Amino acid sequence: MARILLIDDDEDLRCFLKGELEGDRHAVQDLERAEQGLEVLSGAGAPFDLVLIDNKMAGMWGTDFLEALKKRGIDVPVILMTGYSTCDTAIRAMNLGAFDYVIKPDTFQSLFQKLQPVIAKVLAITQPAKEVRFSTHAPPGPALEPMLVGNSEEMLEVCKQISLWARSDDPVLIRGETGTGKDLVARAIHTNSPRKNKPFVPLNCAGFNDNLVESEWFGHEAGAFSGADKLRKGKFEYANGGTLFLDEIGDMPSNLQAKLLRLLEYQEVVRVGGNEPIKVNVRLLSATSLDLEARIREGKFRSDLFYRVNRVTLRLPPLRERLDDLPELAAYFLARAAEGTERRPPALADSTLQRLRAFSWPGNVRELQNVLCCAFGLCRGPEVLPSHLVFPRERSGGAAPGQEGEDEAVAGLRKAIAWAWNSQDKSWEGLRDRLERELLAFAMAQLGDNQTQVGEQLGMARGTVGKRLLKYELIKKPEALTP
Template sequence: MSNILANEQIADRESERELLLSISTDLAAVRNHKELISVITRRLKNKLAFSHIFIGIVNEDQSTFSTFVTDPDSQSKGHPEYDEAIRSKWPINDGIMNKVSASSMPLVFNLEELSKQPDIPLYFKINYESGLNQVIITRFSKGGKVFGFWAIFFGGKDVLDKAGHILIAGLANQISITVSNIMANEKVISQLEVIKRYKKQLEEERIYLKEEIETSHNYSEIIGNGPEMQKVFRLVSKVAPSDSTVLILGETGTGKELIARAIHNNSPRKNSLMVKVNCATLPVNLIESELFGHERGSFTGATERRIGKFELANNGTLFLDEIGDLPLELQAKLLRALQEKEVERIGGKDSIKVDVRIIAATNRDLDKETAEGRFRSDLYYRLNIFPINLPPLRLRTEDIPLLAAHFIQRFSKKLGRHIDKISNSELQELRHYNWPGNIRELEHLIERSIILTTGDTITNIPLPSPKPKELNQPQQYSSLKTIDENERDHILTMLKYCKGKVTGDGGAAQLLGVPNSTLSSKMKRLGIKKEHFK
């Protein structure tokens, strides 16, 4: 009899050894959660006669664990608290898992006895209430450190003997290796996704910067010494260091984008992008995608995922040009993005947090637009935190000589011409023109004049003829000056622009187109001294 028992024990051990070897081969091919649960249930469910299994992983805090694998055929799946149980983080030091952590062998727990405890963990409670009576739990460890748990639930009691517990311990060693490999593989995949995402974002930024370089005017500075622009500069210097939203108001061509760039370049965000969106030039059906991005397949033509300008400007500045032209239906979505500091791509399910400073600009009267229902009042109040009004060129004529000289220098270099002066008569014409297109119009006229000029001095600027109704209107004079006063102001402006240089290359005399001696005598006659233009 004893020989028969011994032979049976030998046969059982041989069978278990073969099982461990064969299941080891199957586990070696496992690459994900689904394959893991498939191998465990297919190879072990009948052998161990369990109801279902659960695998949990210790979190980074080392004090809690979360679900890693659940059994799709779990008997407790219909319990109303099942979803909560598998989504939650659970403390390891609960009087049960801490015992498992300290044991090298699987531990058996009677669910009926556990249910009598007032603080029974929910994951045990739902299994007991689903008709299960016993659970065997063993730990997963690597390098002496516990990183997970394997719980096996049974409908009966004392289903496995000591040999069964030894078998579970051996299986746990193999399964722990597979779980560790899956975790490592998921970490690599996650890191590759992060790299891919950053690579995509860098490519988006590269494309954006390339477009900006190609389209930017590349002004080295904003030109303007008059009192109106000095007010603007003071406001810029006050608001730039903050994170406040800025609303730049002004007619077309007054330099709103330059002011926006000046604010950004003097802010703590200057090392990040300032991303521009022109709300007036984008088709209505593309503005939302441009601002918030879209997922692949979210609409016809969306062949790949694309991040929006909000995400591209993260940690930087988003410049919303011509904000007054934004359609009403998108104003609500923009308001939400500003309030919640998060966006949702078209076709996406998740909200994406963004840290963006907003600078908006418009040539419209937003008070009027709001009153007439074309612009949301709540969005207007959100944007109108720090308004900056840019003066039209007709109200800052004292800056026209400086602007003209700047454009002459720039376009002469660009076009390979040697033109460095403008005649006094033409300069006076520029000062008396109404400038409906403001600085942009002046810029284009100077470029055209340089192309048409044959010598080194611009003697004719093709100013548009005034419309008949403009001819009949009485001219408005803000102040009247004598010829000497006008000449004195003009010479002082040029001297300031030349940083006090009177003669030589780039000096005031050269720009004014007069001999050095003539300028010196005029300065003496008009009482212009060095302290006036330092």
């Protein structure tokens, strides 16, 4: 949920947008004039996460509002809405610090649909990352924040290293197998650093498109290339003052490595199609599950870039090397799975813990979370039993890739259907709602309660996801915003 200040002199549009935004669980204060917005933002009330403002209004225009914010030193993301777009207006708005601008279409609903992804992008980049807490014991109740859980010697050493290097600006390379929690460590370094109130911008290097990477990193000027209809800032500009996290840096193509090296050396960007360098102040964190030294010998990773990103190395142990943390990790993940379900987190039977210890965990902590989330869904008693554990058996060869895991998953699904069939409510609506609730609860747990990502994964509109979560009491209704 975000606190949004909405400013527009069209009362009908203002009321419509307020209703839709509140339906997405945002808290909205709406005003008619830009001058009122300046007074609110200059006051001592709770800060806003975002301002939505029309450009052409009676009195102060939206671009004048941006200029006034800049003079007063008020730092808040602003999305400018305009029905009278010109290239000069767009350039002026972006140069005055607007996060983005949206051209109003013919209908209110179309405008809201255009605003939704822009708002999601603003919040993903500018809202402070969730604080990652350290814990030597899993919490007794629901665990709302991300947490590094474990009291083994290996994890205590990781926590010490995080605390040590969070206070510096040195680049840190986080190394570990897939699923060990490298992204969580990166967020922990950021949220315990002096930059914690500035943006944390993650980039997955394996997902870069060679043709669009310059625009993605550096931004572009309007008309820089076909389809560049407006000025856009790049990721490095958005990360200014904060932390840039390059995940899976070992998968970065060679031609992009050279561009990254130059950017890191000079700490400045030039937008595609522009001439003026823009200084940035960014701390770099990176992560990899690959052997970078081997990739250097193979000619797949630049040695000079390796030395640039590897000033400090932080190694994450695989789960099989810290099995003493299994009880705390299990309690934590079962507590998360129980959030919003009106069920108490079940305990872990001793025989279940023994089976967890016997597994090799090739997918590490992420795989453990998936196994326990599934076990929570199957368990209806006070303890998770070995029969509730469903995870891929270690392959010994001969089976088709993915077939064994698929067979076990289908068997588990049939077991759940049989249980639901024997319950009191056998109606189609009842079974469908039960399945939809569990699917949404699982998706929210997997995607860190990010409703936008849940909607993208399930092919549902963001607003629909919010309404269904409210229906099944998986989230609480947003509190009203006082003027």
